[in-house]
Amino acid sequence: MANKSILGIRRRTLLQAGATVGGLQLASPFILSARGETPVKIGMVDPLTGVLSALAASEVEGAKYAVADLNKKGGILGRQVELLVEDSANDVGTGVQKTRKLIDRDKVDVIFGDVNSGIAYAMSQVTSEKKVFHIVPGGHTDPITGTDCKWNVFRICNTTSMDAAAITKQLVQQFGKRWFFITPDYAYGHTLQDAFVKNLKAAGGEFEGDMLPINTSEFSATLIKAKAYKPNVLLNNMGGLAQVNCMKQFVQFGMNKDMALGGALFELEGVEALPAVAQSGWWCYEWWWNQDLPEVKAFVADFRKATGKTPTARHWFGVVAVHSVRLAAAKAKSLDGLKLAKALEDLELPPDVALQPGKIRYRAGDHQLMSNIFVGEVHPAVGNKDNIFTPKVVVPGEEAAGTVANTGCVMKYPA
Amino acid sequence: MLQVIFFNVTNGLIIGAFYVLLALGLALILNLSNVINFAHGNFLALGGYFAFAITPVLGYWGALIVAPLLTAALGFVVERLLISRVYSRDPVYSLLLTFGLAFVIQDVCRYTWGPNGLPLGIPDALSQPLSPELFFITWYRIFMVAIVIVAVAGLFLFLRYSRVGVRIRAGTLDLDTVSVLGVNVRLLRTFNFSIGCLMAGLAGVLAAGQIGLNPNMGDDLLMPSFIAIIVGGVGSLTGTLFGGLLIGLAGAITTVFYPSASEAVIYIIMAVVLLLRPRGLMGEEGMLT
Amino acid sequence: MSGHATEAPPVAAAAAGGLPRRLAGLAVLWLVLATAPLWMPLIGGYDALATRVLVLGLVAMSFNIVLGFTGQMSFGHAAYFGLGAYGAGLTLKFIAASTPLALLFGTLLGGVLGTLFGLLIVRRRGVYFAMVTIAFGQVCFYVAYKWNDLTGGYDGLRGFQRAPLHLGLATIDIAASSRVFYYFVLVIFALAVGAMALVLRSPFGRTLLAIRENERRARFLGIPVERHIWLAFSVSCFFAALAGSLYALLNNFADPLALHYTLSGEIVIMTVMGGMRAFWGPLLGAAVFVVLQDYVSSMTENWMSIIGIIFMLVVLFFPRGLLGFMQRRDAR
Secondary structure, eight states: OOOOHHHHHHHHHHHHHHHHHHHHHTTTTOOOOOOSSOHHHHHEEEOOOSSHHHHHHHHHHHHEEEEEEHHHHOBBTTTTTEEEEOOTTTHHHHHHHHHIIIIISOOOOOEEEEHHHHHHHHHHHHHHHTTTTTEEOOOOOGGTTEEEEOEEEEEEOHHHHHHHHHHHHHHHHTOSSSEEEEEESSSSHHHHHHHHHHHHHOOOTEEEEEEEOOOOOOOOOHHHHHHHHHHHHEEEEHHHHHHHHHHHHHHTTTTTTSSSEEEHHHOHHTTTTSOOGOOOOOOESOOOSSOSSSHHHHHHHHHHHHHOOOOOOOHHHHHHHHHHHHHHHHHHHHHHHHHHHHTTTOOBOOHHHHHHSSSOOOTTOOOBBBBOOOEEESSSSSSSTTTTTTEEEEOOHHHOOOOOHHOOOOOOOOO | OOHHHEEEEEEEEHHHHHHHHHHHHHHHHHHHHHHTTTTTTHHHHHHHHHHHHHHHHHHHHHHHHHHHHHHHHHHHHHHTTTTGGGTTSSSHHHHHHHHHHHHHHHHHHHHHHHHHOOOOOOOGGGGSSSSTTTTTOOOOHHHHHHHHHHHHHHHHHHHHHSSSHHHHHHHHOOOOHHHHHHHHHHHHHHHHHHHHHHHHHHHHHHHHHOBBBBBTTTTTHHHHHHHHHHHHHOOOHHHHHHHHHHHHHHHHHHHHHGGGGGGTTHHHHHHHHHHHHHHHHSSOOGGGO | OGGGSSSOHHHHHHHOOOHHHHHHHHHHHHHHHTHHHHHHHGTTHHHHHHHHHHHHHHHHHHHHHHHHHHHHOOOHHHHHHHHHHHHHHHHHIISSOOOOHHHHHHHHHHHHHHHHHHHHTTTTTTTHHHHHHHHHHHHHHHHHHOOOOOOOOGGGOSSOOOOOOEEETTEOOOOOOOOHHHHHHHHHHHHHHHHHHHHHHSHHHHHHHHHHHHHHHHHTTOOOOOEEEEEEHHHHHHHHOOOOHHHHHHTOBOOOGSSSHHHHHHHHHHHHHOTTTTSSHHHHHHHHHHHHHHHHHHTTHHHHHHHHHHHHHHHHHOOHHHHHHHHHHOOO
């Protein structure tokens, strides 16, 4: 940095080099050249590769659908919207890096992500430091809107505790109070099982269970134990493929004749990886496409037309995330992080975004979306290949969530 | 309790048999060509996906035979085009080559068949348990073990009695001498690699029926196979066989007492073996250096 | 490893370029590094990316002490890198909010454990050395992954932040500004590679080259080969752990994937891509790898294929690495 003239020359040659690389960037699908007005930029970080990629792909697809739809209808604050998608590769270091890239280099106005709660949390450290508005569409562990809550972070999917609370009642009433847990051995699994145990004990139940490595594919040893315990319900808290394999073996061993099967989440993306005989059990759906509401029917039809797919809960998370930015920006008349955050607090989603009965809002105290939880039974497809779930009860989010004080969230705004 | 342990011992042996199948293929390639095939788990995944693609046409039984052969054919091509080029160089290059190959195969699987898991349908008769008492042993598991026994016995007989097999064994001990004796070492290695891939492909079809298909399915199975080789002793296929059974067993028994350590236990076994008997249970002394 | 006997040792090869040329090269290198935050944005980079290049460059260079300078194939170096990250993170979280202390403890954790592991693996060679290092790396991965209470398990170690530096009179705020942090990392990097160069130019370093070139001859000359390999491995682990500590400070986070063999493989590829026979090769390799991955993964979901193909092309066509390739062309 000593000699100015030398630096000047260097800089010019580098500028040319920069122009070439810039040209290369234009070839990428995510970056549009800005003409006239600058677009509103949304950066989305999700694990497009790795074990969560199926869920991430749906969230991104939902967000892309909503952005395309929004741009036809005038965008956000009259500006076009641009979605920049980055792969976190299910790795915290990469996720944090990509978040910094989106904020520092691409100057995004808003950040979405990640499906992996660990990455979502690490990202929230960056976004709150940089004062960027951040929506977590689908990372479930409690602390994100609980003990680790931040003023700039909002979450769309439920907390693990909400899901557990919603289904416990149903399972106890219908099947009984003696449970066996199969739970993945990491923070998500622990919080989920704790939430179930709390609710089960309140109902006077008893339990036993195994904590297994997260990627377990072989469950016979644990299932042998489970069978010996003779529970009323087997709680399968595993995620992704581990969950699928556990269910498959459960059915192969004929244990579905001895006990009921249930758990918090069993997403549409996973159900389709199972042979029909193993598509069973009692589960929570955080959104369900087959509802008898005109706006839901319209949405599903339009989504199918645009993408050729039936929307899943993950698609819906992506859609809601984009519209939440629109709604907050319209209310705040700004894209400033602080103003967006204030605007979204207690904001109620309109019916064509909420796409479910009741009043759905982001709770001001913990920034958690209070959406309904659809509790029901998974079964082999009836008619339509995606019709594999029938909701029996719809539990309002607030009932499942408990009070803000219970979540442990203390919302602190920057001075 | 005794009954639970008995159940798990049986079960551990079944899982171990599966590790054996994968580890033997890996060990064959390692012993003859000095290549750690990082893409071995991905060849496994390919075998499974091939079966998935073939089943609608040839049915399950046809896929069981054709998919491993396709995997072997692909292995043949890969060895010829890529891996054979770096034999003369430091082992780091072959390791990196297969590492890069693993990335590509995984990505191709995801791109072609999607990131979601897919089920591979197995014949109904196989998905039933043996009896209400032995509910945890499905016919499919018995079938898996039978296939593994046939494949492993076939491999050992082949290595023992066929001309090519004898040459592979001799090459493992001293490749230069074998070469001087007029054997086409280049072809021998290609053939050997493709047998390794055949075993991986077969393992893939069997695994797909049990745990389903996904682009990452080989990743978790690769490390136990590694350990099976180290524990059994590098250079000894019999050692690999016992190593695979041992770690399968250890994992299952640990699940009874301390389930969350069921994955870690194989590493502990490896560390203990390396401390007490550095060459592995059945490794040759000469293989150390 | 006999194929390398004909190659000139790197120090000698570099000297062949002449002293003035070497100094000019070094001056350009440091100028490029010192001005990185200024020109990075022009090519689509950002401060954190430049910092990542330095951190991964440092771990690749330390790894190269074992691969390039001693001729041993470790495939588990991510373990010592990751241990460094956890060491630094745990220090900041549980002991004291002090960045220097975090660096110290992180380096010690990875370095000491690496030294102990080294005792077990030092008698193995070639692919067997590689296999055992992979397996030990995975042991560390599993410990970090399992020990929920201490390490945060699968979710990673969170809840710590790098602390500003207090230097008597002045306070340097490396916590808030990513640019200041880049320069902080650059200073540490400079000190570390300086120390590394000293080690490699010492008689000890020359002995390592002798072992690499012909182990049997070195043994006949009475060199305690095992002890030297062990020491080289140990030194390498200390530097790798230092890089890992910096990585934890960069992310304010440590997670088990920093210990995983995938990262080990990436470290090897950076080294080979840049040129394992050249002191600076791994840094160049890390820069290319990190920037490339950053670009490609933004452009397409199929970045794994592209990166994988690049790996294979490098192995097949640039076995001497980019720097080796460039030096060779220069020499013509």
